[in-house]
Amino acid sequence: MKDNLTPKAIVRALDEHIIGQSEAKKAVAVALRNRWRRQKLSLELRDEVTPKNILMIGPTGCGKTEISRRLAKLADAPFVKVEATKFTEVGYVGRDVEQIARDLVEEAIRLEKDRRRESVREAASKAAMERLLNALVGEGASEATRASFHQRITENAMNETEVEIEVEDTPSAPMEIPGMGGSVGMINLSDIMGKFGGPKLTRRKMKVPDAWDKLVDEESEKRLDQDDVARTALANAETNGIVFLDEIDKIAVSDVRGGSVSREGVQRDLLPLIEGTTVATKYGPMKTDHVLFIASGAFHVAKPSDMLPELQGRLPIRVELKALTEADFVRILSETRANLVAQYKALLATEEVAVEVTEGAVTEIARIAALVNETVENIGARRLQTVMEKLLEELSFEAEDRKGETVTIDEAYVREKLEGLAGNADLSKYIL
Numbered sequence: 001m002k003d004n005l006t007p008k009a010i011v012r013a014l015d016e017h018i019i020g021q022s023e024a025k026k027a028v029a030v031a032l033r034n035r036w037r038r039q040k041l042s043l044e045l046r047d048e049v050t051p052k053n054i055l056m057i058g059p060t061g062c063g064k065t066e067i068s069r070r071l072a073k074l075a076d077a078p079f080v081k082v083e084a085t086k087f088t089e090v091g092y093v094g095r096d097v098e099q100i101a102r103d104l105v106e107e108a109i110r111l112e113k114d115r116r117r118e119s120v121r122e123a124a125s126k127a128a129m130e131r132l133l134n135a136l137v138g139e140g141a142s143e144a145t146r147a148s149f150h151q152r153i154t155e156n157a158m159n160e161t162e163v164e165i166e167v168e169d170t171p172s173a174p175m176e177i178p179g180m181g182g183s184v185g186m187i188n189l190s191d192i193m194g195k196f197g198g199p200k201l202t203r204r205k206m207k208v209p210d211a212w213d214k215l216v217d218e219e220s221e222k223r224l225d226q227d228d229v230a231r232t233a234l235a236n237a238e239t240n241g242i243v244f245l246d247e248i249d250k251i252a253v254s255d256v257r258g259g260s261v262s263r264e265g266v267q268r269d270l271l272p273l274i275e276g277t278t279v280a281t282k283y284g285p286m287k288t289d290h291v292l293f294i295a296s297g298a299f300h301v302a303k304p305s306d307m308l309p310e311l312q313g314r315l316p317i318r319v320e321l322k323a324l325t326e327a328d329f330v331r332i333l334s335e336t337r338a339n340l341v342a343q344y345k346a347l348l349a350t351e352e353v354a355v356e357v358t359e360g361a362v363t364e365i366a367r368i369a370a371l372v373n374e375t376v377e378n379i380g381a382r383r384l385q386t387v388m389e390k391l392l393e394e395l396s397f398e399a400e401d402r403k404g405e406t407v408t409i410d411e412a413y414v415r416e417k418l419e420g421l422a423g424n425a426d427l428s429k430y431i432l
């Protein structure tokens with residue numbers, strides 16, 4: 001983690017994307033900084049300092065996931081989101097919660113590979129191009145022919161051409177080893193194959209751009225030190241991993257139909273993971289002691305005190321997030337980086353349609369989104385997405401006929417497209 005990511009710097013960075021919710025931002029910023037601080041301690045003390053996990057309480061669509069995801073991105077930390085209710089489904093067995101740790105490691109592997117691919121990209125691209133050219137013109141072709149095909153490929157002139165290349169067989173779905181139960185026994189067939197005489201090769205026909213991607217991928221993989229990737233990723237998951245446990249309130253409440261046992265069961269199963277345990281993964285054992293858990297829920301029905309006392313104790317930091325208001329919606333649409341308005345503008349600009357959205361239009365969009373949330377169902381800022389999509393539906397479809405035009409979206413435009421829908425609860429239920 002970068003030294004300059006102080007709590008204040010983290011909050012500032014989050015402010016660029018998320019409106020309000022300052023209490024939650026502060027809490028996650030401190031939690032993240034504490035990890036950096038922990039790394040500075042003596043080994044003896046370092047082991048004693050465990051993360052202070054966070055419980056976020058707030059209605060749907062108010063920024064709980066977004067804050068956590070952005071935090072992880074900022075820190076380059078492996079992040080997984082899990083719905084706690086997933087484990088109450090039929091067929092659930094206690095050990096399934098360990099899959100969370102395995103997913104975290106997989107995510108860490110993905111991050112680590114992405115990071116390292118950059119350094120092998122040049123060599124991998126070169127080798128991939130050689131293989132692609134061999135497949136297209138044969139190994140014996142003259143330098144001139146190769147050069148001419150090379151140029152056509154890079155100029156996208158061969159995007160529709162099909163080519164047959166020899167590639168590693170992509171692994172089929174993981175195979176379960178009978179008797180080992182749950183996902184512990186999930187072993188990838190290709191992992192076994194890899195251990196016995198290298199991967200299987202097959203010939204496959206595909207379009208040139210797909211072949212290119214596949215070959216670059218293979219050539220990059222070859223150049224990565226897989227053992228070192230696994231070692232680094234495992235350590236990264238252990239010290240920097242963040243798990244977002246959504247809908248924790250849904251497993252806290254008792255169920256009159258007898259679901260309470262399994263819900264309490266899930267809480268019990270989650271406990272060791274949060275307290276710190278060692279989970280077997282395909283890259284080696286992973287300790288969960290220092291993983292940061294952010295649990296979240298609306299807690300409309302259940303209260304945090306309905307959770308098992310041990311679990312409550314493991315989520316010592318409580319923050320409340322507020323429901324978003326019409327004024328927040330205006331700010332989300334105009335102040336956040338890469339906001340929805342900017343996104344639609346950029347998308348339509350690719351078709352040479354210039355879109356201008358007036359301040360009045362933004363206010364009106366926010367008003368309608370808040371109105372529909374109030375009359376139909378409050379889904380928070382997610383409503384902005386459905387409203388914006390509806391507003392621009394027609395223009396998005398007809399863009400090809402409006403090349404070169406500038407379209408101004410003002411208050412009247414928004415009213416014309418949306419007012420009838422917003423005023424009618426039945427209609428907006430289906431359409432907005």
Ligand SMILES: Nc1ncnc2c1ncn2[C@@H]1O[C@H](COP(=O)(O)OP(=O)(O)OP(=O)(O)O)[C@@H](O)[C@H]1O
Pocket residue numbers: 017018019020021059060061062063064065066067246247296297324332336380381382
């Ligand atoms: N405070 C906010 N500022 C900016 N955008 C927000 C804010 N809250 C939510 N959003 C946007 O709304 C969408 C949904 O938000 P998010 O995923 O954080 O919901 P949530 O609070 O985690 O709800 P749930 O518990 O239902 O998952 C995201 O696309 C996010 O960008």
